[in-house]
Structures are given as structure tokens and as C-alpha cells.
Amino acid sequence: MATVLSVSGSPSPTSRTARLLRDLDTRLTAQGHEVIPLDVRTLPPEALLHADFGHPAIVEAGALFAQADGVVVATPVYKAAYSGLLKSLLDLLPQYALKDKTVLPLATGGTTAHVLAIDYALRPVLASMGPAHITPGWFVLDKHIDVRQDGGIIVEPGTREALDQVVDQFSAALSERRPLRAAA
Numbered sequence: 181m182a183t184v185l186s187v188s189g190s191p192s193p194t195s196r197t198a199r200l201l202r203d204l205d206t207r208l209t210a211q212g213h214e215v216i217p218l219d220v221r222t223l224p225p226e227a228l229l230h231a232d233f234g235h236p237a238i239v240e241a242g243a244l245f246a247q248a249d250g251v252v253v254a255t256p257v258y259k260a261a262y263s264g265l266l267k268s269l270l271d272l273l274p275q276y277a278l279k280d281k282t283v284l285p286l287a288t289g290g291t292t293a294h295v296l297a298i299d300y301a302l303r304p305v306l307a308s309m310g311p312a313h314i315t316p317g318w319f320v321l322d323k324h325i326d327v328r329q330d331g332g333i334i335v336e337p338g339t340r341e342a343l344d345q346v347v348d349q350f351s352a353a354l355s356e357r358r359p360l361r362a363a364a
Contacts, residue, residue: 280312
């Protein structure tokens, strides 16, 4: 199957965004994909803030994007846009870092007022990076993600059903595109 880079743009190690993304990674793995997690918050802050394109961690992150067939990008929404942390990484990647990739944008936030952040903030920057296909994204309200004592999550049933459908569409798109990439 495909290699998926799963990118969390959340600055918090205990965020609902990161937990939701890792939960979705499990579904993609169960579908036969190799999932590589990348938490942007673990990259050196000085490299991100000083735009150090040559920093080994930034070069390694770029290599992860290059080897992936698909990329899931998840971010909390702040001030009607994706996180500044995610923006810092995207700015350091090559212009066409998503060339020939299938991309799934996801976002979480505290209010439905932020639902358009995927289409009006995140999708345009992802599209500018040359992906072959951006699948329909999904916005999840924070209140629909409950964190359990053990650190796992419970997603509200209607939201879970919608997320599963979005992830399955992404997985199907990867499977359709994978033979094309292998032949190239």
C-alpha cells in the first residue's frame, strides 16, 4: 500500500488535534498503509523561527515529505487559520513538496465559526505546493473529542462516522494513485 506522512501542526503534546490524528493513523495502518507520524512541535524551534533551511531536522522533515505517497495535515484553528507552527514548517519546505501527493487536510477548533479555515486558509497553501489531489477535508469541534484517563480519545459518534468516511476516501484515493506513482 501507500506511505502516509501524518503531520500534526499542534504546538501542544496533549492536544485534541494530535490525539485525533494519531487515532486516524491507526485506521490508515489497519487499511494497510505505512504511516509515519511527524509532530511539528518536536522540530527545533530555532530552525523553524530562523528559517534554517539547512538544519538537519528540517532537511529530514523534507525527506519525509518526499518519500510519502500521501500526507495528512492536521491543525488546530487559531484566529480563523491554521497554526503558526504548521506555517513555519510549510514555509521551509520546497515549493513543490506535495508534488504528486494525495493530501487530506484536517482541523479542530472550539467553534463552528472556524469551519471555513480548511477551505480558505489551509487548502490554498497546500494547493500551492503542487499536490496531485487534495481530498475533502474535515473540521472537528473540540467538544466532539473526549480525552480518556489513559490518554486515548472518544469521538462523538456522528463525528466519528464522518471522519471514518473522509479517511476512507483518502485511503481509496491513495490506492488509485499508488500504481501511477510506482510506474513513474
